[in-house]
Each structure stands twice: as C-alpha cells, then as structure tokens.
Amino acid sequence: MGLSDSFFASRFNITERDLERYLDEALSRGGDYADLYFEYLATSAISMDESIVKSATQGVSLGIGVRVIAGERTGYAYSDDLSPEKILKAAKVAACIAEGPSQVEKTPLQEGPRRNLYPVIVAPTDTAFSDRVELVKRADKFARAYDPRVFQVQATYADSLRHVMVATSDGVLNFDRQPMARLNVRALARQEGGPPQSGHSGGGGRVGLEFFLNEKTPEHFATEAARQAIVQLNAIEAPAGELTVVLGPGWRGILLHEAVGHGLEADFNRKGTSAFSGRVGQQVASPLCTVVDDGTIRNRRGSLNLDDEGSVTQRNVLIENGILRGYLQDKLSSRIMGSPQTGSGRRESYAHIPMPRMTNTFLMPGESDPTDIIRSVSKGLYCANFGGGQVDITSGNFVFSASESYLIEDGHLTRPVRNATLIGNGPEALRHVSMVGNNLELDEGMGVCGKEGQSVPVGVGMPTIKIDKMTVGGTA
C-alpha cells in the first residue's frame, strides 16, 4: 500500500506534495528535524451496571500534530482540522522554536517496510453493537451466578481503531491501523453482616471481537473478578514491615514497569534525573534478572508496528543477567545521547509530544519450579494480584498495591490478607531477587501507563519470583 491508497489520502485527499509543503513550512525558520503525525481515532464504549446496559457511546476525533526540533528544543502545535490552511498554520507555530534560515536538507519521503503484528480483519469498532453488548451481558450474568454472595457487578467494554500516518523530514513515511479492545469486570460480594469486598479483572489487546469468543471469554473475566471478591471476604489484616515476598506470574510484572522500566526511559537519563542515570554496564539487579521491552509481540496491548514517530518497534534488552544494557530511546533523546533508536517514541494522541515509553515489559524465565519457590519461604507474603503502581524516577522509590495476597507460613499459602501497598527502591529491589520461576506469563491486556499527563496502553509479564526483602504496608 502506498500513500495514494492510504486512509488519509483517500479520506482527506492528502498527497505527498502536501506533506512536503507542510514539512517545508515547519522547517522554514531553521531547526534540525520536523515531523507530522496524522491521527483518526474512532472509539466506542458500553457499560453495564445493576444488569442494565446504562450507557453506550461512540465517536470520532482526528487531528494532526506538527513538531520541530532545534538542538534540544521542541516546538509543537496541533490542529483538529485537516484543511491545508490549518495544517500550515500549525506548522508555522511549531516553527517558531527555531531561529534563522533553514539549515537542514530534507530527505525525500520514502515508505518504510511494512508488517502487521495485529492482522485483525474486522476491527472491533466495525462489528455489530449487539454482539459487543452481548459480551457485557454474559460477564454480568456469569459473575452473579458464580456465588450468591456476589451482589453488584459492573462490566464495561471499550474498543478503538486508530489510523495514523507519520511523515518526517528525515524521509520516513509510514502508516498504521491500530485496533484495540478491552473488557473489564468488577464484582462486589458480601456475606451476612459483614462489609462488602471488591474484585476486578480485565483484558484484551490489539484483537478482534473473536478474541472474547474464543480465547478470553466474558465468563473468564467474570469468574476472576467474582473469585477475588469472595477471597477478600475472609482476608485478615496485612502485615507491616520488611518481609520475603513471592510475586506470582503475569500482571505482577508491573513490578518491572515501576521498579526499572520508567527509570530506563532515555529522557530522564539524558537529563541525569533518573536513579539509573549513568549506570549502563553496572550491576543493577540480581544475575537471575534479564528484563526485556518488546513492542513486536503479536496482538499484545503494548505492541506497535511502528512507534508514534514512525520508527519500527523492536525487542530491546534493558537488563541482561543483572547488568544494565541500555535505555529506551525516542528520536530526540537518541540524537542527543548519540545512541541507536529503540522504537520507543510514543504519544497519547496528535495533541501530545512524543517521549520514550515502554511497550511490553517482562522478565525472562528462570529455572525454578514455582511451587519450590513458595516452599522455600518460611514466613512471607505471596502476591497473587496487583492493582496499580507508581514510581519516583529520581529517588527510585516505587510502589504497587497487592489486591490479592496470602501469608506464606512454612512453605504453604495460608490466610488471604487485605489490600496492602508494597514499597521498594528501583536500583535496589531487584538485587534481592533470589529465585526466578520457569513460568513466564504475559498479562491479560489491561495496562494503562501514565507519564507527564499522557496515557498509553502497555503490557507487562513475569514468571513467579522471590524477593528476599521488601517493605509491606499493612497494619498488623
């Protein structure tokens, strides 16, 4: 497919000459680099609450972002109108960051290599609404049937289809069509006289509706949400203080996202404000730890054919056997640091400036049998499910909340405990990893990562691991 058959050409009559003209305008006052990001986003969402489909919404937003880089400076402007006058005006505003006559020689636009990591034939946004409504109805029904103590269920389904086109002054012209779908279930349970407890589950990816019919069904997510709420009914207060902690596989990989992932984004490191700044080549984790960020896994929520600067995504080894290997780069940081690009430039929408971000971040499997890992702990905490996490890049401190966890006593899981926050320090925590399981799992596809006000979808993954020392924020 060339520009002429692309979505933006056919829908908005945009030609290669137009793109050249906009880039020329962007570089008319100097600057080293300019790019254009065209976006057309269709979304829909359905929500069910109290067994009533209470809301259904759909819509379209579209726009273009124009960026000009001059040295370390960035000028940015956008327009939600794709008429040539409005795009030229945005280019003129972004150009103001540079001073003086144009200096760079533009490279002629050339279409990049094409691949499709998410070959979804019928985008979820193009399916019948009645089929999508059926998903939340099935989830609602099943969660309620799971146990009579379940008394409230909320099921929400959301999907989107994003068309993008990136054209850059260094000659990149790339297109992508990015589908996404997600189903979430929340359940509340209570037993006589006691307070309610909640459970939550969700997932999806860059998939079509068939994913929820054949792979992860509404019943799967419903069961998981209801099960977690029921488990919590008998939970006791969580312990407080330093403990040995075993983290289960999959979504628990959010530990890596917070503990090391953000700290390895190149923008913080070129500015020297990350706890990991200047540590490439140093031991920052136990030799059992190899951490990878991979944007190329088929149909995953964090995957992209190309990043939001038009660069092809790839598999990046961040930490290898405990040694820090490199950072996640976007174009600006890789130019300034003189490092190769890693395909990690991402943005929330055309109204946002790209920055280095994670895609799917996971820990490679080790050799331990997961049951042996639990058996090796005489007193500790097993975290089976997490809520969200957060990190302070500069000090390296990070937290995540354990929404389902159990005491480990003499090598066995005993009582479930209530929600507790776990806290650690990035460059420190992974040194205490003493066992890594052979059971790598990726999460089910519900991660949203926030940075400087921009949200992007991400994936995480991990095998079962044991951390010898971590602070658990309970009350007991």
Place this chain on the structure above:
Amino acid sequence: MRDLAADIVKQALAAGATGAECTISEGDEFSANVRMRELETLKEAGSRGVGLRILVGKRTGSAYTSDFTTEGIHLMVRQAMELAEVTTEDPHLGLPDPAELGSLEGDLSLYCGEVAQVETPFKIDLAKQAEAAALDADRRITNSEGASCDTNLSRNVFANSLGFTGEYRSSSCSLSAVPVACEGASMERDYWFTLARSFTGLEKPADIGRIAAERAVRRLGAVKVQTQKVPVVFEPRTARSLLGNIFEAVHGESIYRHASFLAGKLGEKVASEKLTVIDDGTIPGLFGTSPFDDEGVPTRRTVVIERGVLKTYLVNTYTARKLGMKTTGNAARGITGNAGIGHGNFYMERGSKSPEEILKAIPNGFYVTELMGFGINIVTGDYSRGATGLWIRNGELAFPVSEVTIAGNLSNMLNDLEFIGSDLEFRGSTAAPTLCIGEMTVGGR
C-alpha cells in the same frame, strides 16, 4: 455556539429522540518549558469537540465528534440514535426536573481576557525566573526537570431539550518548578506551583522556585524508619489527597452500589467532630467554580460533613433519583456519555491551631509530604500508601524519611483526627489545612 448546541438538540428531537443534551467545548492551550535556564519546549494549539446524549423513552445513547461540518454533526446524531437501540430501559433515567435548571447570576470571575494577550517571551521569562530561583537557592540543587508556564482558555456550552442553554468562559495560568537536589549518593526532586485565573493572581516566580528547592533539599539523605504506630501529620498538599478520598466515598454512584464505607451512614457520626467538609461551586475566581453543572443545574454550597456528621452525599440527577434525593448540582461529564459526578470547591473548614502548634504537641511522629500509589479501597476504607516526609522528634521536624508506607482505615482515620490546622489555602479545586491523625502504622524496616 449556543445556537449550534440548541440546533443539535433540535436535530436529535427531529430524529426521534424524546430528550437530548448537547455539550460543546473549545479550548486553547499554551505551554512553555525551560530547563537548565534554556527554553526546551513550546506548545500552542486550540481544539474543540461536541458531544450529544439522547434519550428515547427510558433508553439512552451518546456520541461525540471533533468534525463540526454539517455531515459530521449529522453522523453524530445518527450514531447516538443507533446506540439507544442497544441500551436497556432504566426507570431512573431522565433529564433534571425543569424547575431545577438554571445558572448562577453575576460575574464569577472565571475569565480574564488578558491571559490571551500575554506575549510568549513574557511567559518564557516567568518560567526562567522560577527555575533560576530554584537553581540559585542552594548549592545542592544541581539539576532540574525544568519549570513551565502554562495557560488555558476554554469555552463551555450546554443545551438540553427542556430549553436550557448556558455558556461560560474560563481562563487559567500556572507556573511550576521541579528542581533536583543531589548530595553524595542521594538524589531527590520535588515541585511547587501557583495557579490563577490571571497573571496578576500568580505568586512570584522567585517564591515558586525557592519553595520547590527547599522542598527538594530537605528530602536529601532520607532514611527508612522502623515499623511502628505513631501520630501522622499530613501537610496541606497531602491532606488534599485525603479530601479526594472523602469525595470518592460520598460519590452518589459508590453509594447506590454500596461500594463505599460511608454508604448507609447518612445522619451518622462518621468522623471526629472537628471535621467539617464543604462543597461549594459558587466561590468567585476559584477553580471548582462554575455557574451551572454539566446537566444545567446551578451549582451551590453543600455541607457534606458537619462537625463529624455525614449530612449528604454528592449526586447528579440520576443518582439522586436512585437514592430518593434531589440533585446537589454535582453533575460532571467529559464531552460525551451519561453525566458522572464531580465536585466544586471541595474543602475542609480550617481549625484553630497553626501547623507549628500541631507539631509541637507530637513527641514522636511522621510528617507526610508526598504520597505514592493507589492503595486505597473506598469499599472497605482500607488505606495503605507509599510515603515520603520528615520525622517528628520532640515537636520538631528532625530528619527526612522515605521508602515507607502508612496504613490504616479511612473510617478510623477520620474519627481519629486529632488536630486540624488553620492554614487552609486554595491551590486548585480541593483544599485542606494541615491534619494530624492520632495513630497510623508506618511500615519500614
């Protein structure tokens, strides 16, 4: 714009809707960021969007678009109508009672035209001054995440099929600084900011930079303390987040789902009698103020908790009907969809003690300056978060602490409020003074 919104409502009725609500919002944003005394980023743009929610009897559907052409609007109306086919009848669904609609009279001081006229170099200079003040404040400020000066101008229009149309404009400008302090192996950052409707309302750039620097420097060399139960003091910045938790707990949707530890507690004592919490959307110039809510109901002053007693939940029309109440004028929504619930200026009434007096009364405790993570369960009130701050020893701030947790239960915490400070100030739409909770678990070594 008002005419366009009213016309879209008419188009929806013509297409078969029995009721309709249309929201139009338009905004211009500007941002200048400087770092290490140099301009780093300039961003400037405007955008707009329109959303429609329709009712067909007791069913609803919503759609939105940024395409304001005739075809774009037609498509939106069709899409909203299409969705009313897939939703379920809901007996509580509907627009507000006509008698409840309206808009506050008079000037609420939400908009200052000057903000649009201020030149870019002036804004860059403000950011440079703030960052320079931070960099020059202390030799240990060795780096910076930068300083920025941002402005926003927006216009909100709302119309419904009961004949309501309303419109208001608002402006904001802000200045913030994020310095990084370094000493030995310890590196810490912190921030400070000022926010106003006009440039003349902003605090001095030099003060923003200096305060941000002091905050970053005092975190250097932080240690992890032993696990223990002690009094915990929240400075206003962190106390504000507790107020956010109270808002979620009195949120009408959490109440009808029984998903709040305050559900079913109306008229009961839920907190220390020192605590009074108010929601007031009518205070001129503040950031939680608007002439009407997102359903066209005038905003008002509502006492939520009075001397420890829960007086009301905060609701919109839908949740009011579910709970047998009247709307409190707290409807809030983005561009589209059913109205949710938001707050106006949501604040805690000030107490009588100064922050120094509160500290003086504490022989051994924890003063929290930053909270991390999402470990708050509104259903049960269970509270467990990462915390950074200073240790209180014999009534004084003695040394910095980090990588610890604080934990308790919100219900117990509210009842265990020992002191409420006199230092209430609005920096955004929620505000709380310094607070002291009698006992929480600090998790550390």
